[in-house]
Amino acid sequence: MAVIPFSQALRERTWTSHGDSEGASFMKDLMSGEGTREDYIALVAQHFFMYEALESAAGKFASDPVAAAFISPQLTRMPALVADLEFLLGPDWRTKISALPSTQRYVDRINEVAAQNWAGGFIAHHYTRYMGDLSGGQAIGRLMQRHFGFETNGVGFYLFDQIASPKQFKETYRDQLDAVEWSDEERERVIDEVIVAYRFNTEVFIDLTAAKAAA
Numbered sequence: 073m074a075v076i077p078f079s080q081a082l083r084e085r086t087w088t089s090h091g092d093s094e095g096a097s098f099m100k101d102l103m104s105g106e107g108t109r110e111d112y113i114a115l116v117a118q119h120f121f122m123y124e125a126l127e128s129a130a131g132k133f134a135s136d137p138v139a140a141a142f143i144s145p146q147l148t149r150m151p152a153l154v155a156d157l158e159f160l161l162g163p164d165w166r167t168k169i170s171a172l173p174s175t176q177r178y179v180d181r182i183n184e185v186a187a188q189n190w191a192g193g194f195i196a197h198h199y200t201r202y203m204g205d206l207s208g209g210q211a212i213g214r215l216m217q218r219h220f221g222f223e224t225n226g227v228g229f230y231l232f233d234q235i236a237s238p239k240q241f242k243e244t245y246r247d248q249l250d251a252v253e254w255s256d257e258e259r260e261r262v263i264d265e266v267i268v269a270y271r272f273n274t275e276v277f278i279d280l281t282a283a284k285a286a287a
């Protein structure tokens with residue numbers, strides 16, 4: 073039996089969970105143009121809390137022998153998120169946003185993985201967000217520009233100005249995933265954590281829909 077590369081196994085084994093995230097009605101509405109500018113801003117706000125946790129964990133893993141290969145300043149999203157929120161909500165943006173319960177659970181999990189010094193877990197969360205941002209995220213960014221008339225202000229999160237070719241970047245990322253000398257058992261744990269990460273993302277979309285209905 074041919075051995076398939078880990079990056080391929082990871083993708084295949086998590087693609088159903090990806091479909092759950094992609095299929096959430098909040099996302100579908102935003103992409104189709106049925107979602108409002110307020111919906112979009114609510115999503116940007118949740119991204120702020122997610123990336124605050126993820127990128128503070130990245131700081132912690134910067135000298136980890138396994139995780140360091142995945143951490144790249146070209147990916148860093150916090151400055152873009154801060155600029156987007158300033159543009160969308162004004163100078164006092166920070167007082168206007170808060171983490172939804174599902175976002176807080178997601179953040180807690182990222183912090184927990186970091187506290188455990190678990191490189192595989194950190195990479196699982198890193199992969200789920202950044203590979204997504206460089207994939208479907210690119211189409212989402214263009215749709216938000218079209219629906220809401222953004223040029224670059226407000227959608228900086230989706231614009232990786234230091235990555236010339238997302239396709240090439242993702243190929244290198246997959247090569248790096250394949251190069252890590254994880255045991256089969258550890259690979260299983262990483263795949264399971266990506267499924268967990270997808271679930272958090274889906275729950276945030278569900279929470280965003282509920283918050284919208286309650287407003």
Ligand code: HEM
Binds near residue numbers: 095203204205273
């Ligand atoms: C409307 C929402 C979404 C759309 C339309 C979408 C679309 C896509 C597409 C077309 C790909 C394949 C790109 C390629 O092979 O180069 C992809 C990959 C990916 N997406 Fe999404 N996506 C969405 C939401 C999400 C969400 C919410 C996440 C998680 C936060 C996510 C994470 C990923 C990841 C990690 C990959 C890379 C899989 C791999 O090749 O290993 N996506 N997405």
